[in-house]
Amino acid sequence: MRLLTHNFLQSNVRGTEKGYPLNIEVTTIKYEESPVDKEFLLNLLPKVNYNALVAAVKQMSPHCEQPLPELPETMDVSNAEQNQNLDDATISNLHKVLFDVYLVEGWLICPDTGRKFPVKECIPNMILHEDEI
């Protein structure tokens, strides 16, 4: 799972208020570079929850061989027009953290209920038990 997907993922266990963002417990991760698609990134960016992304990078970074690019602590990405002015280095850094680092094995943890969703071979298991629906 990429941080791109993580940024939109939410726990819907019964009894959750927000279920977002899921905390990440890393067992293994991988890093794999991919070409930057600037148009897609600019289209996506207004929907990204930037604070959740920064938090996720902090949880993943200590487990990476090469440190992940440093993102500014805060940034307003909600304005599509304003995002057009982002410089290439920032675009490339955002791409790296959203697309190129994967949680391979580990857990995703619901911030409200503490429910742990296992991640195996890059695939989070979000299946709910009958009493959680």
Place this chain on the structure above:
Amino acid sequence: MSRPELTGHASLFYNEKEARKYDSSSRMVGIQREITERAIELLKLPSNRPSFILDVGCGSGLSGQVLEEHGHVWVGCDVSRDMLNMANERIERKREEAMGEGDSSEDDSDNDMNDNNDSNNDFNNSKGGTEESSPGDLLHHDMGTGLPFRPASFDACISISALQWLCYSNTKEQIPKKRLTASSHHYTKGARAVLQFYPESSEHAILISECAAKVGFAGGIVVDYPNSTKAKKHYLVLSFERSYKAPQGLTGLEGALLNEGRSGSGGVRVADKDPRRAAGKKSRGPPRKKKGGGKTKEWILHKKETQRKKGKDTRKDTKFTGRKRPMRF
């Protein structure tokens, strides 16, 4: 046509053996490709730009592969871990291929130049040309229990040949209506969803379209090739614009969408216009005709057969079955 949905839960049907069989059948690959291409066409994405798309019931990634070829980024969820494992294998193969290509990148530099001059480029990303996007992310999830995403996550949603699984309950707790309406709030405002499915009967098609109407989405069912038993396909086309009311809003898809919601008897109607023609393309295949009010003999026989399979009391087939009755006054 046999109905695997009647055999139990999808995660049991799509086991390792079945998943491998599914993924390696070139017939299946071809069919799923064609349906997905059509679904993408019906999505009418803004000016073909690369979008963020959810693929519900993504299986081994046959539909996702087509999304990638169109340059879209996708996330897929499926209830069968074995199907997802096949999808993972496909990702692995793709990575190996990409690495192989990387070594010989000089060889195709000529082609790259040509690509750059090609006016048919779908989008101008940094590399130029219609780049295949990187493989989608996968989630193990049951779509009948609501989707695990925050609101307004995706630009669009597709679901290819999976929705019919929600029409059956495998346990007491599984109520089809509830399961069908569970997944609805995850798309960007104005986003479209195209869900191709195989209704067992017109009741199922009605159930599905009613559930869509209940959660307040505009749209309806497009039926391609209604007169062909083999090629006939149902697409539920939805617009996630809650404020949407009048038909004028659907300018891109005139005639190809039903806005009336429930219609008298049928519930399912065939697009008045050929949607391909509406989209300014040449129509392939036979022209689509309006579905007549009456039920055909084939339909009745099929229906009776499935009722029998479910163990229901069904009258014997005779030469009178499905015959036209004389008019009475």
